[in-house]
Amino acid sequence: xxxxxxxxxxxxxxxxxxxxxxxxxxxxxxxxxxxxxxxxxxxxxxxxxxxxxxxxxxxxxxxxxxxxxxxxxxxxxxxxxxxxxxxxxxxxxxxxxxxxxxxxxxxxxxxxxxxxxxxxxxxxxxxxxxxxxxxxxxxxxxxxxxxxxxxxxxxxxxxxxxxxxxxxxxxxxxxxxxxxxxxxxxxxxxxxxxxxxxxxxxxxxxxxxxxxxxxxxxx
Amino acid sequence: xxxxxxxxxxxxxxxxxxxxxxxxxxxxxxxxxxxxxxxxxxxxxxxxxxxxxxxxxxxxxxxxxxxxxxxxxxxxxxxxxxxxxxxxxxxxxxxxxxxxxxxxxxxxxxxxxxxxxxxxxxxxxxxxxxxxxxxxxxxxxxxxxxxxxxxxxxxxxxxxxxxxxxxxxxxxxxxxxxxxxxxxxxxxxxxxxxxxxxxxxxxxxxxxxxxxxxxxxxx
Amino acid sequence: xxxxxxxxxxxxxxxxxxxxxxxxxxxxxxxxxxxxxxxxxxxxxxxxxxxxxxxxxxxxxxxxxxxxxxxxxxxxxxxxxxxxxxxxxxxxxxxxxxxxxxxxxxxxxxxxxxxxxxxxxxxxxxxxxxxxxxxxxxxxxxxxxxxxxxxxxxxxxxxxxxxxxxxxxxxxxxxxxxxxxxxxxxxxxxxxxxxxxxxxxxxxxxxxxxxxxxxxxxx
Amino acid sequence: xxxxxxxxxxxxxxxxxxxxxxxxxxxxxxxxxxxxxxxxxxxxxxxxxxxxxxxxxxxxxxxxxxxxxxxxxxxxxxxxxxxxxxxxxxxxxxxxxxxxxxxxxxxxxxxxxxxxxxxxxxxxxxxxxxxxxxxxxxxxxxxxxxxxxxxxxxxxxxxxxxxxxxxxxxxxxxxxxxxxxxxxxxxxxxxxxxxxxxxxxxxxxxxxxxxxxxxxxxx
DNA sequence: CATGAATGAGTGTTCATTCAT
DNA sequence: AATGAATGAACACTCATTCAT
Numbered sequence: 072x073x074x075x076x077x078x079x080x081x082x083x084x085x086x087x088x089x090x091x092x093x094x095x096x097x098x099x100x101x102x103x104x105x106x107x108x109x110x111x112x113x114x115x116x117x118x119x120x121x122x123x124x125x126x127x128x129x130x131x132x133x134x135x136x137x138x139x140x141x142x143x144x145x146x147x148x149x150x151x152x153x154x155x156x157x158x159x160x161x162x163x164x165x166x167x168x169x170x171x172x173x174x175x176x177x178x179x180x181x182x183x184x185x186x187x188x189x190x191x192x193x194x195x196x197x198x199x200x201x202x203x204x205x206x207x208x209x210x211x212x213x214x215x216x217x218x219x220x221x222x223x224x225x226x227x228x229x230x231x232x233x234x235x236x237x238x239x240x241x242x243x244x245x246x247x248x249x250x251x252x253x254x255x256x257x258x259x260x261x262x263x264x265x266x267x268x269x270x271x272x273x274x275x276x277x278x279x280x281x282x283x284x285x286x287x288x289x290x
Numbered sequence: 291x292x293x294x295x296x297x298x299x300x301x302x303x304x305x306x307x308x309x310x311x312x313x314x315x316x317x318x319x320x321x322x323x324x325x326x327x328x329x330x331x332x333x334x335x336x337x338x339x340x341x342x343x344x345x346x347x348x349x350x351x352x353x354x355x356x357x358x359x360x361x362x363x364x365x366x367x368x369x370x371x372x373x374x375x376x377x378x379x380x381x382x383x384x385x386x387x388x389x390x391x392x393x394x395x396x397x398x399x400x401x402x403x404x405x406x407x408x409x410x411x412x413x414x415x416x417x418x419x420x421x422x423x424x425x426x427x428x429x430x431x432x433x434x435x436x437x438x439x440x441x442x443x444x445x446x447x448x449x450x451x452x453x454x455x456x457x458x459x460x461x462x463x464x465x466x467x468x469x470x471x472x473x474x475x476x477x478x479x480x481x482x483x484x485x486x487x488x489x490x491x492x493x494x495x496x497x498x499x500x501x502x503x504x505x506x507x508x509x
Numbered sequence: 510x511x512x513x514x515x516x517x518x519x520x521x522x523x524x525x526x527x528x529x530x531x532x533x534x535x536x537x538x539x540x541x542x543x544x545x546x547x548x549x550x551x552x553x554x555x556x557x558x559x560x561x562x563x564x565x566x567x568x569x570x571x572x573x574x575x576x577x578x579x580x581x582x583x584x585x586x587x588x589x590x591x592x593x594x595x596x597x598x599x600x601x602x603x604x605x606x607x608x609x610x611x612x613x614x615x616x617x618x619x620x621x622x623x624x625x626x627x628x629x630x631x632x633x634x635x636x637x638x639x640x641x642x643x644x645x646x647x648x649x650x651x652x653x654x655x656x657x658x659x660x661x662x663x664x665x666x667x668x669x670x671x672x673x674x675x676x677x678x679x680x681x682x683x684x685x686x687x688x689x690x691x692x693x694x695x696x697x698x699x700x701x702x703x704x705x706x707x708x709x710x711x712x713x714x715x716x717x718x719x720x721x722x723x724x725x726x727x728x
Numbered sequence: 729x730x731x732x733x734x735x736x737x738x739x740x741x742x743x744x745x746x747x748x749x750x751x752x753x754x755x756x757x758x759x760x761x762x763x764x765x766x767x768x769x770x771x772x773x774x775x776x777x778x779x780x781x782x783x784x785x786x787x788x789x790x791x792x793x794x795x796x797x798x799x800x801x802x803x804x805x806x807x808x809x810x811x812x813x814x815x816x817x818x819x820x821x822x823x824x825x826x827x828x829x830x831x832x833x834x835x836x837x838x839x840x841x842x843x844x845x846x847x848x849x850x851x852x853x854x855x856x857x858x859x860x861x862x863x864x865x866x867x868x869x870x871x872x873x874x875x876x877x878x879x880x881x882x883x884x885x886x887x888x889x890x891x892x893x894x895x896x897x898x899x900x901x902x903x904x905x906x907x908x909x910x911x912x913x914x915x916x917x918x919x920x921x922x923x924x925x926x927x928x929x930x931x932x933x934x935x936x937x938x939x940x941x942x943x944x945x946x947x
Numbered sequence: 948c949a950t951g952a953a954t955g956a957g958t959g960t961t962c963a964t965t966c967a968t
Numbered sequence: 969a970a971t972g973a974a975t976g977a978a979c980a981c982t983c984a985t986t987c988a989t
Binding site: 104105106108109188190191192193194195196198201202205209233236237239240242243244246247250253254255257258259261265266269270272273274276277 | 323324325327328407409410411412413414415417420421424428452455456458459461462463465466469472473474476477478480484485488489491492493495496
């Protein structure tokens with residue numbers, strides 16, 4: 072029970088609980104601007120409004136901070152996608168359409184789109200990080216898609232297929248779009264939602280039992 | 291058998307003709323192991339069997355050495371693909387099939403597959419490098435594919451399409467495969483040719499006017 | 510007596526207040542021994558009893574450290590000279606005598622005498638440094654002398670003269686003495702105060718309205 | 729006796745004799761632009777139109793090349809001054825005037841004016857060089873002046889004086905002018921001949937028995 | 948004589964991490 | 969809990985000198 076005497080209340084309960092997320096948000100910004108290796112913890116600390124030493128109170132190393140950044144940027148979106156699939160009952164392809172549009176939107180508009188590039192760049196130097204990302208992000212994301220596809224096949228909506236391959240082929244343009252934004256947007260920007268819309272059309276013909284149905288775009 | 295008398299062995303030998311390629315080959319190895327930023331020129335020199343100073347006789351900076359590595363690894367393959375398209379007269383989709391198989395093979399078997407990862411990792415810190423790669427590799431590769439698609443459409447083999455999008459959707463699984471090999475092969479290896487074969491099947495249905503033709507896999 | 514147990518000795522101690530001057534003093538020593546360009550920051554750090562990285566906590570570059578060395582070595586003396594001229598009311602030539610003697614003494618006995626040599630040596634390669642020294646040291650020193658001469662002329666003590674030239678002619682033997690000590694003292698040492706005393710006699714005849722007054726040396 | 733058969737004459741007696749002076753001239757240029765330490769032998773070789781290895785056929789080290797540069801730039805002028813003093817019979821002060829004007833002219837117009845700065849800068853790192861310069865240039869120059877002064881005193885033209893000091897006081901503004909041109913001309917150029925003319929006027933009053941004689945400028 | 952390819956020691960600067968306060 | 973002064977290892981690039989050709 073907290074003390075009722077206001078004079079006894081700590082004067083600076085300065086959001087001890089918020090510190091980690093503030094640091095993680097600052098780190099995402101700095102990593103996005105400079106890449107992981109070139110990012111300076113000085114800059115992260117400055118942007119988070121703390122001292123450099125404080126970072127080490129919450130994260131034992133730069134690499135661990137990186138993992139926290141990945142978790143914070145990706146997991147909420149993964150969970151959102153998982154909920155969408157679990158809750159929405161309609162035709163499987165319609166679900167896939169919504170999923171593609173959602174990810175395209177995320178890639179086109181949020182800072183989190185930089186994460187794949189960062190992981191790709193550092194995977195070689197931090198195998199543990201590669202394993203972490205594969206386990207916590209890729210496998211979950213692929214699993215989610217695989218479930219959707221399996222459901223569609225079971226319902227007779229989708230043709231029989233090698234689900235593993237299909238998952239990767241569905242994901243590839245999304246990954247490429249995220250990477251492109253991170254690496255080449257300055258030299259040749261790209262309309263991610265439009266590209267993914269075309270991807271959806273390709274997928275309709277490739278996956279659906281009656282992919283030739285003329286009712287193209289409803290999403 | 292070389293003389294064992296060390297006084298008789300020259301400290302070095304003139305190799306003006308061969309040095310550049312030897313250095314570039316060593317650099318590709320080291321860059322592949324450590325990434326560009328983390329690679330030490332000491333290691334490159336040691337692996338090439340020369341002193342560090344010698345690197346600077348042939349390449350004015352680490353970044354220029356990187357460009358030379360890219361050129362050496364990519365351009366011969368690009369030229370090979372361009373020749374293939376120019377010379378082979380058959381149906382456009384058959385050409386596309388051969389192209390996909392060739393690239394899949396390169397990605398699955400050669401060290402050059404590491405290049406996209408390296409460029410992606412450094413594009414942010416070396417904008418000039420991103421521009422170089424976009425100009426010398428991506429635009430040429432995309433242009434080559436665009437020509438092939440335009441020819442197919444003109445001949446009535448392919449449906450009318452947004453060629454720009456189609457090119458990127460064809461390339462995406464190849465890029466993803468190269469990146470995967472560079473980043474996640476240790477944790478979860480991947481059968482690139484098999485994936486690209488499925489990609490080809492998807493593309494047949496997505497691109498061909500009569501994509502439903504049953505003669506699936508001959509390649 | 511300090512404890513001999515090495516585990517009890519802290520690896521370092523906070524010295525935020527004193528560090529800059531300690532580093533500057535060490536830098537003056539090393540620059541004097543090797544010259545600016547040949548001086549190694551490793552040596553400066555070692556002599557200051559800090560690590561090389563610590564230098565960069567206080568000075569953003571070697572060149573900036575050089576400027577701090579110049580300021581620390583010269584400005585106190587300039588200020589002393591300025592005070593002397595402002596406070597002492599007597600005949601202008603007597604003031605000039607005291608000024609000459611003071612500078613001669615500084616040149617003959619202090620490490621600061623090395624500064625002109627260092628600046629001369631590096632001016633070509635660091636134009637910004639030359640401008641800095643001209644602005645912060647030469648102009649102030651020349652201005653101080655010019656004031657003294659103008660006062661003497663106004664009072665009828667000195668002949669009318671080109672003050673700009675006179676200032677330089679007064680300064681030249683001082684500069685030469687400082688440079689000589691820095692460059693040739695090992696091969697042919699020089700009695701700076703005696704030379705400057707003769708300089709004073711020359712100046713008496715050259716500058717004073719009645720320079721022939723027979724009372725030569727009183728200083 | 730040279731062979732008369734023209735076919736036996738060497739086809740490319742390519743000025744084997746001129747090489748050293750060409751190299752020395754190139755070196756003076758490069759040393760003047762960059763200073764001794766920062767000068768690259770690559771640049772010297774390029775400017776002399778030879779290969780870098782060729783430099784070592786004529787000069788065993790960079791320092792020896794420096795000595796040759798000094799000799800080539802200074803000795804002819806010293807000899808010219810010595811001849812002037814030996815041959816011209818007139819009043820001693822008139823001789824001194826001509827000497828001052830000649831040196832002022834050299835300082836104001838020739839590349840050799842950079843030499844004192846170069847020697848000053850490197851004296852600390854090459855004591856042997858300092859000794860060389862002191863012996864070959866300074867002592868000879870000072871001796872020449874000392875002779876002139878001694879002659880003037882003997883003839884009753886000059887007051888009795890400490891000749892050693894007087895020599896240095898005469899030389900100081902010349903040295904300062906040379907150094908100024910090398911170090912500060914870019915930030916504040918200086919009219920050397922005008923300054924030295926005022927120096928001459930000061931010296932007239934300081935040295936001559938009847939220094940007050942009103943016939944100021946005839947030089 | 949002349950070349951120029953090759954050497955390799957040398958150093959200013961950065962930054963993740965530690966730890967005295 | 970928080971600070972920020974201090975550490976020290978790491979690395980690209982230069983250039984006088986050597987020597988195989």
